[in-house]
Amino acid sequence: MEVKLKVELLQHTPQPEKLISAAAKLCYSKSGIEKLMDGLDEDKVNKFLEKLMEMGHESPIEHVSFTFGIEGVSRSLTHQLVRHRVASYSQKSQRYVTEAQFQYIIPPQIAEDERTKALYVEAMEKDQAIYDAIAGILKEKRYNEYLENGESEKAAKNKAEKTAIEDARYVLPNACETKIIATMNARELLHFFNHRCCERAQWEIRELATQMLKLARDAAPLIFKNAGPNCVKGPCPEGQMTCGKIKEIRKKFENL
Numbered sequence: 001m002e003v004k005l006k007v008e009l010l011q012h013t014p015q016p017e018k019l020i021s022a023a024a025k026l027c028y029s030k031s032g033i034e035k036l037m038d039g040l041d042e043d044k045v046n047k048f049l050e051k052l053m054e055m056g057h058e059s060p061i062e063h064v065s066f067t068f069g070i071e072g073v074s075r076s077l078t079h080q081l082v083r084h085r086v087a088s089y090s091q092k093s094q095r096y097v098t099e100a101q102f103q104y105i106i107p108p109q110i111a112e113d114e115r116t117k118a119l120y121v122e123a124m125e126k127d128q129a130i131y132d133a134i135a136g137i138l139k140e141k142r143y144n145e146y147l148e149n150g151e152s153e154k155a156a157k158n159k160a161e162k163t164a165i166e167d168a169r170y171v172l173p174n175a176c177e178t179k180i181i182a183t184m185n186a187r188e189l190l191h192f193f194n195h196r197c198c199e200r201a202q203w204e205i206r207e208l209a210t211q212m213l214k215l216a217r218d219a220a221p222l223i224f225k226n227a228g229p230n231c232v233k234g235p236c237p238e239g240q241m242t243c244g245k246i247k248e249i250r251k252k253f254e255n256l
Contacts, residue, residue, distance in 0.1 A: 193212075
């Protein structure tokens with residue numbers, strides 16, 4: 001069953017921009033800790049943030065974090081996502097959750113052609129049938145083995161199911177839908193957006209990054225004002241691999 005991407009900003013550091021301003025204030029003033037937040041009205045916060053971003057002094061923005069709930073994405077996407085290591089992740093387990101009638105992601109170029117889509121759906125249905133068959137065989141075999149070893153019926157059933165699906169999952173495709181919670185600090189998010197909002201990023205993670213940026217910008221507009229691919233605030237760094245659409249990309253992220 002095909003599913004669609006869904007992203008929610010579950011939580012973020014309260015008053016993120018004011019907190020970053022307080023951290024920056026500590027670096028450049030004699031203020032004591034108890035008075036750091038004093039006098040930080042909207043105008044002063046704006047000035048602190050503009051100065052920080054202009055100077056490239058990004059360490060203070062590490063003090064705030066954002067937590068996203070993500071679903072309707074493929075295992076292929078999350079393999080790329082977790083390469084961003086300055087982050088925390090919690091993902092739906094295929095060892096503990098049975099993939100009965102698993103949902104899946106269809107790449108747009110496959111979906112737009114009737115022939116490739118038919119072959120793709122057929123492959124997903126075959127994977128499901130094989131997964132179910134292997135899981136069923138292993139579950140029955142191991143259940144009997146656990147009973148013979150003196151396990152109770154309840155314990156034997158639970159252990160057999162768990163060990164069966166953790167082996168059967170090896171036949172599941174990268175297209176298999178998953179859910180994940182991701183937490184990143186603001187500095188890592190800017191880095192993530194630089195790379196994954198770029199047109200050279202794969203379509204699925206690019207769409208995820210763009211949706212995450214929109215949510216982050218709504219929560220902290222000053223921090224993420226100029227966020228996006230590298231070409232938003234400078235020349236394209238991709239050389240001969242450039243998409244050649246710098247004007248369109250800048251306009252897209254300006255109006256996000």
